Amino acid sequence: MAxxxxxxxxxxxxxxxxxxxxxxxxxxxxxxxxxxxIVACDVARLLHGFDYDLCAAHLAGAPLGLRRSGRRIxxxxxxxxxxxxxxxxxxxxxxxxxxxPAIDALRAAVGASDPAAHAAVFxxxxxxxxxxxxxxxxxxxxxxxxxxxxxxxxxxxxxxxGALGDFxxxxxxxxxIRSHHAGDRLILLTRGRYAELAAQTxxxxxxxxxxxxxxxxxxxxxxxxxMLRRQHFDRVYDFQTSxxxxxxxxxxxxxxxxxxxxxxxxxxxxxxxxGRDRQHTMDRQAEQLLMAGIYPVPLTPxxxxxxxxxxxxxxxxxxxxxxxxxxxxxEKRWPVHRYGELxxxxxxxxYLPAVVGAVGERELGRAICAACPTSVDLVGQTDVAALxxxxxxxxxxxxxxxxxTHVAAAGGNPVxxxxxGASNPDLCAxxxxxVRVLAEPDLADLAVETVLAALAPxxxxxxxxxxxxxxxx
Numbered sequence: 001m002a003x004x005x006x007x008x009x010x011x012x013x014x015x016x017x018x019x020x021x022x023x024x025x026x027x028x029x030x031x032x033x034x035x036x037x038i039v040a041c042d043v044a045r046l047l048h049g050f051d052y053d054l055c056a057a058h059l060a061g062a063p064l065g066l067r068r069s070g071r072r073i074x075x076x077x078x079x080x081x082x083x084x085x086x087x088x089x090x091x092x093x094x095x096x097x098x099x100x101p102a103i104d105a106l107r108a109a110v111g112a113s114d115p116a117a118h119a120a121v122f123x124x125x126x127x128x129x130x131x132x133x134x135x136x137x138x139x140x141x142x143x144x145x146x147x148x149x150x151x152x153x154x155x156x157x158x159x160x161x162g163a164l165g166d167f168x169x170x171x172x173x174x175x176x177i178r179s180h181h182a183g184d185r186l187i188l189l190t191r192g193r194y195a196e197l198a199a200q201t202x203x204x205x206x207x208x209x210x211x212x213x214x215x216x217x218x219x220x221x222x223x224x225x226x227m228l229r230r231q232h233f234d235r236v237y238d239f240q241t242s243x244x245x246x247x248x249x250x251x252x253x254x255x256x257x258x259x260x261x262x263x264x265x266x267x268x269x270x271x272x273x274x275g276r277d278r279q280h281t282m283d284r285q286a287e288q289l290l291m292a293g294i295y296p297v298p299l300t301p302x303x304x305x306x307x308x309x310x311x312x313x314x315x316x317x318x319x320x321x322x323x324x325x326x327x328x329x330x331e332k333r334w335p336v337h338r339y340g341e342l343x344x345x346x347x348x349x350x351y352l353p354a355v356v357g358a359v360g361e362r363e364l365g366r367a368i369c370a371a372c373p374t375s376v377d378l379v380g381q382t383d384v385a386a387l388x389x390x391x392x393x394x395x396x397x398x399x400x401x402x403x404x405t406h407v408a409a410a411g412g413n414p415v416x417x418x419x420x421g422a423s424n425p426d427l428c429a430x431x432x433x434x435v436r437v438l439a440e441p442d443l444a445d446l447a448v449e450t451v452l453a454a455l456a457p458x459x460x461x462x463x464x465x466x467x468x469x470x471x472x473x
Contacts, residue, residue: 005110007048007071009041013110019118019273019290020109026272034272036125038138043106045073052103053087054080059099061132062086065140073140095131102128119295126293154184154234157258159248160194161210161240164384164403167194168301168410169281169431170239173289174203176297177237187231197384200304212244225251237292238262239285241271261292269293282431300431301410307389312354312376319351320390320408321375322399323368324361331422332401334443334451336364340371341448342398347374351395356382356404396455400443406430416454418443 006013011024027037039059046055046064049072058064062083064075090096102124109117128134136143158177160170167190178186187206188198195207208227213220228251236258238245246264249257260267263276271288273279279287286297323339325332343353353375355365365379382390387404391397391411398416399405401423409415409432419425421441429437436454440446 005044005047005107007044009044014118015111015113018113019115019287020121022273022275022287023291026270026274029274032266033138034270035134035138036122037272039125039134040106040121042068042073042137043103045071047103047107049073050075050080054083055103056096056099057083057086059102059128059132059137060086060090060093060095061143063137063140063142067140095128098124098128098131115290116295119290119293122291123293123295154181155231156181156184156186157189157231157233157236158186158204159189159236159238159240159245159262161189161191161212161245162242164194165406165428165430166281167191168303168403168406170285171198171201171203171303171410172282172299172301172431173239173285173294173297174201175302176289176294178203180294184234187233189228194384197304197388200307200385200388201302202304221251228252229255233258235259236261237289238264239288241288261288278427280427280429280431300433301406303388303391303407303410305392307385309389309393310376310378310381313352313390313393316352317350317395318354318376318393319346320394320397320399320404321353321355321368322357322397322402322404322408323355323364324357324379324404325400325402327360329422331420331443334400334418334446336367337371338446338448338451339364339398340368342451343368343372343375345448345452347372352376354390354394355379356387356390398451398455401425401428408432409435414455416451418446418451 011021011028014021014024024037027033043055045068046058050064054064064079064083065073066076067074087096105120105124109121125134133143158174160167185205186203187208188204189208189210190198192209195209198204198207211220211224213224228248238261241263245262249260249264249267259269261269263271269292271291273287276284282299286299289295289297321339321343323333323336346353353372355368355375355377357364357379359380362379365377369375369377387407391408394408394411394413396414397405397408399408399418401417401419405415405417409417409430412433414434415430415432416436416438417430419429419437419439420443425437425439438446438451438454
């Protein structure tokens with residue numbers, strides 16, 4: 001039995017760490033409120049002061065309110081009579097049929113911890129918005145003549161521009177977006193280096209490459225503006241949520257701005273969580289989509305089917321080693337001589353060590369191969385698509401906190417990823433079916449034996465876990 005909706009309705013009606021708690025707390029801290037928040041609060045007021053049928057009539061297009069007053073909405077007797085007539089005349093209409101689930105879902109979510117109950121509220125508001133103008137409803141205005149629904153396939157844009165690991169993790173939610181927009185045209189805006197891998201997924205109907213103009217590159221910004229405007233997008237899912245991508249809605253003006261899921265100013269579907277920066281990337285993306293009406297969302301990354309392997313690895317049981325990291329973050333690297341020692345031990349156990357990395361990391365590859373001559377040096381020879389093929393076929397992987405390790409984790413095979421104190425695995429650790437995190441404030445203190453033990457059969461199976469050495473050692 002549904003819990004009665006309190007009036008006024010606030011974040012305290014929902015358990016901590018749930019999507020609606022975050023959504024209400026976000027709105028309560030802001031001057032400009034999300035229209036869905038305003039309407040949800042009105043539902044509580046209407047159920048408190050009137051009855052279910054009048055609440056449904058209000059949502060469906062016969063607004064009761066003259067103005068809001070604390071826990072109540074004030075309404076004239078004429079408006080109440082008109083709403084009752086509306087219910088009687090349009091009881092089976094699409095608008096009333098959409099209004100009732102919105103009320104029911106909100107009632108069911110009060111006090112509920114199950115994210116599915118919270119997702120149902122956002123999904124119900126999405127369905128209601130197909131029949132009534134939620135902005136008018138939030139302003140207690142009579143419904144204007146609505147634009148005809150978009151005919152044919154809608155054009156849906158996904159934005160992801162960042163680093164390799166972030167891009168891999170952003171692929172995780174895309175199958176849910178694809179399923180939600182099964183009849184629509186799904187387009188990706190990304191960096192050129194990810195275009196081939198994105199095409200191999202088969203999830204996108206088109207891929208656009210963002211030229212990423214510099215701040216003073218007027219010609220580049222105008223070209224980007226022209227590229228975006230001519231697409232006439234109906235909805236955008238911004239997984240970049242950076243200052244750059246938050247500026248992109250302005251490039252589409254003047255003109256109609258598409259529905260926008262992200263953090264852009266006054267976007268239609270904000271990720272309304274003040275703690276979003278303390279969430280793991282994939283949890284943050286999943287909640288962002290839940291608030292846009294898409295649920296459930298996978299919490300593991302996704303890779304396309306593997307391509308061809310290098311000839312030296314075909315038919316071999318090989319282990320990937322990822323000794324590099326961002327050039328400016330050497331503290332995120334386990335010492336290369338430790339990787340060399342690990343390669344020797346893995347070779348003795350019957351693995352063929354294969355070293356991967358960026359072009360600028362060739363010294364690391366050479367050092368490991370010098371320590372273990374049986375190793376295969378692929379540093380500088382693998383693009384993102386080739387890394388995906390290696391990830392699918394590798395027996396295991398050991399790597400630092402860097403993009404290639406995220407690709408390996410998405411491959412589904414055992415991965416041990418090494419974190420120093422320079423980054424927080426709770427926020428950005430690779431996700432996968434068999435991922436183990438070893439965290440040490442200074443990676444120079446992480447012994448080869450510890451890493452090798454983490455690769456023991458069964459150690460990395462079934463769930464992600466973390467080992468942290470105690471402060472006293």
